[in-house]
Amino acid sequence: MKLTNFKALVMLLCLTPLMTLAQNSRQRKSDLVVVLIKKYITEKRPDQIYALGSKAYKAAVSKDSLTIFIEKNAYILGKIKESSFLGTKKNQSKYKLEFEAGNVELSFSLDQNNKLNKLSFSPFVPLVTKKTILVPSSNPLKSKLDKEVDTLARNYIQNSNTVGLSIGILKDGKTFTYGYGTTQKKNGVVPDANTIFEIGSISKTFTAQLLAYFVNAGKISLTDPMTKYLPDSVAANPELQQIKMVNLINHTSGLIRLPDNMAGKNLEAENPYKNYTKELLFSYLKSCKLVSVPGETYSYSNTGTALVGVILERISGRSYAQLVKEIITDPLKMNSTFQHLTPESAKRFTKVYNNEAREVKAWDFDVLVGAGGLRSTVNDLLIYAANNIESKNPDLAKAFELTHQVTFSKEPMVGLGWHVMKPAADTYYWHNGGTAGSRSFMLINIDKKTAVVILSNSDVETDSIGVGISDKL
The missing domain is CATH 3.10.450.590 (Nuclear Transport Factor 2; Chain: A,)
Structure with missing residues (x-):
């Protein structure tokens, strides 16, 4: 050397x-x-x-x-x-x-x-690897659609931070459903079209449907000031005077995403909506400040949509859960869509996992339920999608049509609850959702009479699967 x-x-x-x-x-x-x-x-x-x-x-x-x-x-x-x-x-x-x-x-x-x-x-963004074993699936892999769905679903479910996936497609008057992974880790049960998931913010479209129903019934107007339906002590806040009902449902109210008094001592961090009550919401509204002028700017707000639910409860004298059941799910025979699980339905409810595949608590909702508190299945959401396209229930059909009317034409375009996309000749209505342990996606093309529903029991986005499948229809 x-x-x-x-x-x-x-x-x-x-x-x-x-x-x-x-x-x-x-x-x-x-x-x-x-x-x-x-x-x-x-x-x-x-x-x-x-x-x-x-x-x-x-x-x-x-x-x-x-x-x-x-x-x-x-x-x-x-x-x-x-x-x-x-x-x-x-x-x-x-x-x-x-x-x-x-x-x-x-x-x-x-x-x-x-x-x-x-x-x-x-x-925190976890390191994601690929599972070494092919996860179970109910996909028969027979048709061209089956194989296209499998490619997109495998890109998602084979990742180390995902657990279960349920997919529904409406095309040519027929429904196609697929399950991947498991309803909970290591139980070997593949989700099916009747497995119950949290649907998160897709609940907002149900809140919009209720609002449209009440508008058509002459009980409320989209141009009514929201303060008309709130206690005087809340309505006295001058910041709220210019907010109309339509601003609450299309995210142009100027209200922040979530009330800033949600981090109180009585609230559970792992279940943050559970103990957030009407009293806390009204306390926040009495002195809140807006982030933008009502009607001018899109700013996604759980607060605004939840307030629509609260106002409809005050008008009707019924709870949000009752309104959903009586006006939407019972008439459409959507028997697995609700806020509260029964002992029987709880058997079909998945465990839920964060983006590191660690089990977390499913969320429970009080006053903010209209923003994200419903649970449902692929089968029920396909019924819901089909009725958005064409409903035989005349009262609901008129309400569905009203929810599709554009109320904010800047980007992003919004109807009532639904986000609206017009990439070419077709028009798409879509919404997604997320909780601490779930993701959801729904996209509807009324002209082509197609729809895609994706439900996951992991907090890992599903939009890419839904859009990918829609491109194949």
Whole structure:
């Protein structure tokens, strides 16, 4: 060995422990910062997190903006259960924070004085691999459609973070249904068209259908101010005066996505809607501020759609669950669509999993049920889709037609509840949904009389499967 090479090798061997020590030292400092951040989030003291910042950080970010961000995005997730170091990239230390209701990636860098130079929180994106074994399916793989569906479904269900999938298609007056994976991990039961899933925000189209029904019955008008139907103490808030009923259902009300008092002490992080009551909602509305002028800007709002449900309850004297049953599901013989499970229907309800395939709680809803609280099956949603296309029930047919009328023509185009796409000559009506452990997708083409329904018991988006199948119809 040449002397120069020998010297280089000695230097390398000497430097390696020093480099490792330096890396370990940096991580120890980062670990200490994470301990403090976790402590201050738990104690609800965001001002102390801000105090960890450098002069440069404080010049770029205000204390109020950091406080508001943490209050809205961290407290609602509940307690921090544990944290783990993910690595360092571009001088930024990355950690996974596991909350009761979800996981967050914490990323930050330190200056020479061990003060925060940068700090960010973002949804944790897990590493996704492919399952080594082909998951079970009910797809017979006989027709061209069967094989096209299988290709799209396998791209989804073979991923390590998915569990079960139920697919429904309406075409040429016929229905086709497929199941993939399992209704819960390791039980070996493939979902079928009668398996019950959370449908999340597809519930909003049911709320829109109820509103349209009441409009056609002369009980309410889309141009009515929403304050007409609320208690005087709520209606007194001047911010609410210009909001019309149509603004609530087409996401142009200016109300924020979710009320900012959802992170109260009586609320369950893993089941955040369960204990959010009408009293809390009205308390929020009494002093809330709008994010945009009503009618001018699309801003997706669970708050707005849920309020439609509340107002219809006040008008009718019946609960949201009763209205759905009496006006929509009973007449259409949709016997597996409801808010509350019975002991019998609970046997058909899937377990639900987050985007890391960890089992989580299914959500229960109180006052915000109109925004996302229904459960259903592929078979029921195919009935619902078919009636959107053409219903033999005259009262419901008129209501379905009204929900398809465009009420906001900018991007994205919206009817009542439904989002509307016109990529070419055809018009599509669609909605998706998501909870902590479920995803759903529905797309309807009235001209072609086709529809696609996708239900998953994993919090992993299903839109790409639905759009892909629709392209084949």
